[in-house]
Amino acid sequence: MMFNIETLAGVVGIILAGAIGYHVLLSAPVNGPPLVKGYFPFLGVGLTFAFDTEKYLERCRRKFGTIFDLYLGGQNLIILSDPIAGIQSLFKTRAVSLIGFVIYIDKTVFAYSDAIANVDYLEGVAKTFVNRLTNTERLQQINNWTTNVFRDLTGQRSEYWNFKDQEINLFDFTRWTLYISTMEGLFGPEFPAKETFDSYMNFEDNIFKFIRKYPPFMNWKGYTGRKRYLNAISDFFMDQKKVANSSMFVQAMYEYFVEHGFKAREDFGGYFFSITVAAESNALPGAFWLLAHVVADTKLKAKVEEILIKHYDPETQFYDLHAIVAEPLIHSCFSECLRLYANALSGRLVQKDITLSVVQKPSESPHNVIVREGSQLLVFQNMIHWDEEVFPYPRTFIAERFLEENKEVLIKHTDKTDNWKSFYPWGGGGHTCPGRHLARYEAVLLLSILGQYDIVAVDESVPQPSVGVRYSSGVCKPETPYRVKMSRRDKCLGS
Numbered sequence: 001m002m003f004n005i006e007t008l009a010g011v012v013g014i015i016l017a018g019a020i021g022y023h024v025l026l027s028a029p030v031n032g033p034p035l036v037k038g039y040f041p042f043l044g045v046g047l048t049f050a051f052d053t054e055k056y057l058e059r060c061r062r063k064f065g066t067i068f069d070l071y072l073g074g075q076n077l078i079i080l081s082d083p084i085a086g087i088q089s090l091f092k093t094r095a096v097s098l099i100g101f102v103i104y105i106d107k108t109v110f111a112y113s114d115a116i117a118n119v120d121y122l123e124g125v126a127k128t129f130v131n132r133l134t135n136t137e138r139l140q141q142i143n144n145w146t147t148n149v150f151r152d153l154t155g156q157r158s159e160y161w162n163f164k165d166q167e168i169n170l171f172d173f174t175r176w177t178l179y180i181s182t183m184e185g186l187f188g189p190e191f192p193a194k195e196t197f198d199s200y201m202n203f204e205d206n207i208f209k210f211i212r213k214y215p216p217f218m219n220w221k222g223y224t225g226r227k228r229y230l231n232a233i234s235d236f237f238m239d240q241k242k243v244a245n246s247s248m249f250v251q252a253m254y255e256y257f258v259e260h261g262f263k264a265r266e267d268f269g270g271y272f273f274s275i276t277v278a279a280e281s282n283a284l285p286g287a288f289w290l291l292a293h294v295v296a297d298t299k300l301k302a303k304v305e306e307i308l309i310k311h312y313d314p315e316t317q318f319y320d321l322h323a324i325v326a327e328p329l330i331h332s333c334f335s336e337c338l339r340l341y342a343n344a345l346s347g348r349l350v351q352k353d354i355t356l357s358v359v360q361k362p363s364e365s366p367h368n369v370i371v372r373e374g375s376q377l378l379v380f381q382n383m384i385h386w387d388e389e390v391f392p393y394p395r396t397f398i399a400e401r402f403l404e405e406n407k408e409v410l411i412k413h414t415d416k417t418d419n420w421k422s423f424y425p426w427g428g429g430g431h432t433c434p435g436r437h438l439a440r441y442e443a444v445l446l447l448s449i450l451g452q453y454d455i456v457a458v459d460e461s462v463p464q465p466s467v468g469v470r471y472s473s474g475v476c477k478p479e480t481p482y483r484v485k486m487s488r489r490d491k492c493l494g495s
């Protein structure tokens with residue numbers, strides 16, 4: 001086929017004119033959220049959004065209010081940050097789907113097989129996950145196994161036992177001990193936890209590059225880590241004896257797959273890979289921040305040590321971690337860590353037109369906003385958790401912030417008649433994080449290390465969280481190492 005240069009230029013010109021015309025005509029639908037479409041056809045506000053997400057969202061919120069529609073890459077992303085009515089209204093709506101929103105990531109990042117990457121099937125899997133994990137016996141088994149491995153890893157036979165003022169990076173310590181113990185807690189003693197540590201962490205450290213679609217040559221470590229980890233977890237599920245030694249919860253999920261006819265290596269690999277990421281990538285840094293802030297503040301550390309002593313159980317020669325989770329100060333500290341660092345989002349694909357009741361500016365009353373089918377709706381937690389209107393000194397860690405006596409002092413709008421709800425670390429609605437009880441338990445398990453070892457900060461302050469291009473990709477990691485000195489106590493606290 002022959003094209004001369006004039007014909008080609010004509011065709012390109014018509015396409016460009018069409019794209020520009022379409023862009024100019026793009027406008028917010030009647031009763032829809034304000035549209036922010038940028039200057040570029042198709043790309044829309046994509047570049048600014050991708051490279052300066054946090055500041056850009058804040059600028060838009062100041063200009064348009066708590067709901068606006070970003071046009072980027074030919075898609076509509078509706079950003080919602082209204083703590084008074086909008087978010088609560090979204091989490092009650094049934095016509096939105098989390099699976100529809102994440103399925104692309106499931107396929108491209110976690111390598112879900114084509115067979116299981118089906119919205120209806122995965123909705124069933126998500127429900128089964130919640131159902132199987134809200135069983136006390138199953139949860140208890142995971143907690144017990146995790147605790148036993150953790151105690152073993154940090155006990156008499158461990159490298160830490162002879163530590164006396166030994167300098168370590170607390171984040172490395174957290175990752176190593178909690179990764180091994182939680183993986184064995186879920187998948188049992190035959191899972192190659194130690195062997196997969198490096199591959200998994202290489203993947204996790206670069207996960208934002210997968211989400212931002214970096215080509216493999218710019219994300220070599222991430223791709224290699226993913227390949228090795230996927231191979232290991234897929235092999236594991238091909239060995240029925242090993243699966244039979246995993247937790248009752250993992251076995252129940254395995255059986256659900258088999259009952260629905262999914263038995264292939266890649267069906268298990270992709271799914272359980274994503275479960276590893278859901279379980280590890282948030283819970284480990286969450287636990288780290290708790291311990292780091294306690295270690296950084298000698299008065300707080302002394303109070304936490306008192307709590308450990310109070311809950312020492314001579315029979316098990318360990319701490320009653322459930323009682324410690326429920327201690328108001330521990331609850332407050334961990335909530336504050338999540339508020340400051342959880343940095344996640346709830347995303348939903350809108351399945352049919354919905355009407356949300358939204359307070360666009362705090363001084364206004366709620367009004368109805370229509371969100372069209374096919375839009376993606378996003379609630380960025382930071383937009384709520386770092387809002388000065390609710391949390392005075394929003395970027396400062398205040399251990400006591402969530403104590404009852406600090407309502408209306410360090411958290412505003414807590415009065416029931418106010419209707420504000422400004423704390424969503426676990427997301428919301430039917431997809432509220434099913435792993436939240438495990439995550440709280442793990443954080444306190446890590447904290448219990450203070451019973452056996454004295455840990456003293458070397459660095460003056462807790463590191464800054466790594467946000468920037470990682471904005472909204474889950475609980476932040478520390479930007480720099482956090483150096484501490486670790487010494488084993490002659491006898492553990494409370495004994």
Ligand code: HEM
Pocket residue numbers: 098126129275278279280282283284286338342344345346347425426427428429430431432433434435436438439475
């Ligand atoms: C500090 C730790 C954690 C945080 C901050 C966290 C946060 C979240 C958030 C924000 C969501 C999305 C909810 C929504 O879309 O509204 C979520 C979903 C989920 N989380 Fe967690 N999570 C944590 C730990 C865990 C753990 C330990 C597990 C695992 C075993 C887990 C398993 C899941 C799963 C399976 C989902 C998807 C739920 C669904 O499809 O309905 N998470 N988590």
